[in-house]
Amino acid sequence: MAFVFTAIRVLLGLFFSFAGAVKLTDLISDEVYQQMKTQFVQFADVFPLKSFGFKPEPMQYLEAVGWIELVAGLLLAFGPRLLQEISNFVLSIIMMGAIYTLLVLKEPVAMCAPATVCLGLLLLLNIHGRRKRKSKFE
Template identity: 70%
Template sequence: MAFVLRIVRWGLGLFFLLTGAVKLSDHISAELHRQMQSQFVQFAEVFPLKEFGYRPEPEQYLTVVGWIEAVAGVLLAVGPQLLQEISNFTLTVIMIGDIYTLLVLKEPLTMYTPATVCLGLLLLLNIGGREGKMKPKFQ
């Protein structure tokens, strides 16, 4: 089981590194980067903290999310245990925010699939990592 969780952690780490890089630069895929830029205009309009008077600039929002995903992806894949856990939590919050945003925008169900799968895998990593730490002291 530990081997499977390690593969999932590396795969998710690489996935988030790549999605973050696409948000940060148009060198990987100019078309995807432009698509992300236009999506983040909509995402900024329904930003959860908007109710408290804060609405981020779309380009700044894209950049911040891109850096968080890229750094957290690297740390999730190859960081020490504590940083893996922090990265997992951070990426979980990002995925919950992504799903919330898609719900508010009433996007088609197919748009939810990547965020939902990633959230499920992040939760699996969290549960799987805890399972190994919760061995009974007395047997």
């Protein structure tokens, strides 16, 4: 069973790394990169901290999310346990923000599916990690 969770962690980490890389460069897919640039203009308009007076510049927002996904994805896949747990937490926050943003923009529920599945897998890995740590101390 440990192999299954390791495979999920590595594949999910690689997925996030790829998703982050797509946000950072047009070399992977110019069409997707241009689409991301357009979407992040809308995402910046409904940024969760906007009510506190903080509205990010769309390109900086895109780059920040891209770098976070790239680095946290690599750490989730290949980092030491502590950094895996930290990256899991960070990526979970990113996915909650993505779901919030899509719901506020009244996007179809199907648009939330990828972020929801990723969040579910991150939470599953977190629960598995906690059980594993707890059983070591008992």
